[in-house]
Amino acid sequence: xxxxxxxxxxxxxxxxxxxxxxxxxxxxxxxxxxxxxxxxxxxxxxxxxxxxxxxxxxxxxxxxxxxxxxxxxxxxxxxxxxxxxxxxxxxxxxxxxxxxxxxxxxxxxxxxxxxxxxxxxxxxxxxxxxxxxxxxxxxxxxxxxxxxxxxxxxxxxxxxxxxxxxxxxxxxxxxxxxxxxxxxxxxxxxxxxxxxxxxxxxxxxxxxxxxxxxxxxxxxxxxxxxxxxxxxxxxxxxxxxxxxxxxxxxxxxxxxxxxxxxxxxxxxxxxxxxxxxxxxxxxxxxxxxxxxxxxxxxxxxxxxxxxxxxxxxxxxxxxxxxxxxxxxxxxxxxxxxxxxxxxxxxxxxxxxxxxxxxxxxxxxxxxxxxxxxxxxxxxxxxxxxxxxxxxxxxxxxxxxxxxxxxxxxxxxxxxxxxxxxxxxxxxxxxxxxxxxxxxxxxxxxxxxxxx
Numbered sequence: 001x002x003x004x005x006x007x008x009x010x011x012x013x014x015x016x017x018x019x020x021x022x023x024x025x026x027x028x029x030x031x032x033x034x035x036x037x038x039x040x041x042x043x044x045x046x047x048x049x050x051x052x053x054x055x056x057x058x059x060x061x062x063x064x065x066x067x068x069x070x071x072x073x074x075x076x077x078x079x080x081x082x083x084x085x086x087x088x089x090x091x092x093x094x095x096x097x098x099x100x101x102x103x104x105x106x107x108x109x110x111x112x113x114x115x116x117x118x119x120x121x122x123x124x125x126x127x128x129x130x131x132x133x134x135x136x137x138x139x140x141x142x143x144x145x146x147x148x149x150x151x152x153x154x155x156x157x158x159x160x161x162x163x164x165x166x167x168x169x170x171x172x173x174x175x176x177x178x179x180x181x182x183x184x185x186x187x188x189x190x191x192x193x194x195x196x197x198x199x200x201x202x203x204x205x206x207x208x209x210x211x212x213x214x215x216x217x218x219x220x221x222x223x224x225x226x227x228x229x230x231x232x233x234x235x236x237x238x239x240x241x242x243x244x245x246x247x248x249x250x251x252x253x254x255x256x257x258x259x260x261x262x263x264x265x266x267x268x269x270x271x272x273x274x275x276x277x278x279x280x281x282x283x284x285x286x287x288x289x290x291x292x293x294x295x296x297x298x299x300x301x302x303x304x305x306x307x308x309x310x311x312x313x314x315x316x317x318x319x320x321x322x323x324x325x326x327x328x329x330x331x332x333x334x335x336x337x338x339x340x341x342x343x344x345x346x347x348x349x350x351x352x353x354x355x356x357x358x359x360x361x362x363x364x365x366x367x368x369x370x371x372x373x374x375x376x377x378x379x380x381x382x383x384x385x386x387x388x389x390x391x392x393x394x395x396x397x398x399x400x401x402x403x404x405x406x407x408x409x410x411x412x413x414x415x416x417x418x419x420x421x422x423x424x425x426x427x428x429x430x431x432x433x434x435x436x437x438x439x440x441x442x443x444x445x446x447x448x449x450x451x
Contacts, residue, residue, distance in 0.1 A: 001175040003160055007103050007130040010157040016100060016128045019078055023071060025125050025154065030067045032153035033060070033118065036145055040114055043141035047113070048235065049280030058235065059114040062391065066119050069393045069410055070126040077126070077414050088449045091430035098418040100128030101202070102178030107169060107192070109184045110136035110282050111238040111331075116206075117146055120181045121159070123413025132177070133161040134169050138282050170195065177201060179417065183240075185329075186402055204406030204416055206240070207399050208329050211358035212350060213243035213386065214372070216343065217252045219362035223384065225259040228362070229267060231386025233313045236279035237333035238286075241358040241380075241387055244329060245319070245336040247346055253339055257317065261300050264313050272312050273305065281309040281332065290332040293325045301333075343368060351375050357403035360386045379403050 015021065033040075037060065044050040044059060081096040104124045108117040117135055124131040133150065135143040143161075150161040162168055173180065173192070176199040182192045183206040196203050213231075215224050232243050248256050268275040281287040287309045294302045294314060301314030311333050319326065319336035326336065340346045359381035361372045369383045379399040380389050389395055390409070398407030408416045434442055 001172050003132060003156075004103055004172060004175055004177060006157045007132070007160075010155075011100075011102055011130050016130060016158065019075060022074060022126055022128055025158075026067050026071050026074075026122065028153040029118075029122070029125065029149075030064065032149045033063065035152065036149050039148075040142065040145045043139075043145045044114065046141045047110075047139040048238070048282055049278070050235065051277050051279075054235065054277065054279070059112060062115055063118040063122070065393060066122045066409070066413070070122055070414065073411070074126055074414070077411060085424070088434075089424065089426070090432065091427040093425045095423045095425065097421040097423060098127070098414070099421050101417055101419050102129060104129045104131045104179045104181060104417060105134070105169070105172060105177045106131055107134045107180070107182045107184065108136060109240075110138035111235060111240065113139040113142040114146070116183045120183075120408060120413065120417075123408055123417045124181075125159075126414050127417035129179070129417050130157070131159045132172060133159070135161065137165065173201070174198070180204070181408075181416070182206065186404075189404070204408065205399070205404040206397075206406075206408075207357065207402070207404040208240040208331070209354060209356040209399070209403040210244040210326070210329050211241060211356040211360070211378070211381075213246040213360040214343075214346065214362065215246060215248045215252070215256060216361070216363035216365065216368060217249040218365050218368075219384070220364065221252060221256050221259050224362040225256065225263045227385050228360075229260060229263045229313075231360070232335050233264070233267070233278070233333050234387070236281060236311070237335075238279070238282065238331055239387065240331075241390065242331075243335070243358075243360055243386055244356070245326065245338060247338050247340050249343075250339045250341050253337075257299070257315075257337075260315065264300065264315075268313060272301075273303070273308070273310050278313070281311055284309065286332070287311065290330070290334060293330070293334050296323065296325065297336075344371075347372055347375050351377075355379070355399070355401040355403055357399045358387075358389075377401070 041052050041055045044055045083094045085092050085094045106120050113135055121131055135146050147161045150159055173195045180196050180201055180203045182189055186207045189205040189207045193203055213228055268278050272278045290311055291304050297316040297319055299315050299317040301312040303312040314334045316336045319338050355377045357379040359376055359378040361369055362384050363369055377400055382389050390397055393410035396407035396412040397409045398404055406416055434445055
């Protein structure tokens with residue numbers, strides 16, 4: 001592939017490695033994003049129905065913070081780290097170096113197309129890589145804006161945004177790059193990993209899964225209703241870390257149902273279709289997939305419009321684990337509520353399910369939250385909130401098992417796009433011959449190092 005060859009030449013010439021180069025490019029990226037900010041917000045509105053507020057909060061804020069966070073700390077991150085050396089390597093010094101992986105391929109999804117393109121790109125730049133970017137074709141307007149931002153800020157031999165289809169990406173993977181960063185569904189993630197395995201290309205997979213929430217009877221129900229509703233229906237439910245479904249303790253079901261409906265009316269009014277703050281489904285394919293769930297156990301919402309690809313905030317009550325909606329990730333504004341009686345039984349059951357990208361529990365009982373954290377394996381999550389763990393650059397973000405592999409954000413982005421290289425430097429004037437043959441008479445000295 002021509003673009004890979006061009007970037008290989010640029011990378012091997014050492015252009016991307018200096019600290020000053022990386023800082024300059026991070027600043028240019030931020031300047032280019034600022035230049036096109038208003039146009040990107042318009043594109044997000046066209047592709048996903050996002051309001052200006054939601055676009056700024058979910059697509060821009062984190063990116064700007066990520067750039068500033070990296071610029072402030074990159075010098076420290078890049079410095080070789082000296083570590084202790086064993087006594088039997090007397091006279092040597094040991095170091096850990098971080099070097100760029102090389103040509104990186106970033107494949108971004110459609111649900112947060114700007115943020116999930118730019119955040120890993122910040123990591124690629126900070127770590128000294130070149131980058132090839134592929135934004136989902138489901139968001140053509142945002143995709144075009146990413147092209148403009150990249151073309152304004154960078155040379156093609158350094159960073160380029162692809163305009164082709166998935167076949168072009170497949171050819172690049174088959175040809176071989178040094179690192180692939182993919183965000184998307186587990187189904188596509190498996191295909192990416194399988195393809196990458198043929199060239200032994202390392203991958204980071206940021207996937208999804210059915211992320212649960214639990215509302216316990218001892219939680220602040222009003223706070224839980226606000227934060228659950230916000231996390232679930234943000235971006236019309238098209239969020240990889242959104243609460244996919246919620247377990248509500250049976251003794252509080254009537255009170256919580258009332259509060260949850262009140263909150264949704266407060267958020268989006270009596271007719272959410274008219275609300276400027278509620279988004280739309282990205283494509284006809286996704287719309288048709290979701291509408292099949294609307295007629296089952298619906299106690300609020302359940303309305304849709306194919307012309308606008310609108311699905312109202314919908315609550316399904318007393319859903320069972322065996323119901324069809326519980327067999328796949330929902331990724332839309334439909335919230336199944338499952339009732340439970342015994343917290344311990346629920347936690348033990350969730351422990352055996354595929355590992356989700358996120359997990360949320362609402363409780364004021366520290367023993368319950370500790371039990372959930374210690375028992376259930378998941379990517380990341382919150383106690384008494386949803387989604388907000390992503391807002392902290394110091395918290396790694398990534399999945400586990402079915403929900404992905406690898407992590408990024410802040411320092412972890414730098415690490416993900418770097419190769420950790422270990423180096424032992426020995427003094428040439430100190431030559432201890434204990435390690436060399438012949439070994440006769442040396443065994444007793446070797447045993448002194450073995451405890």
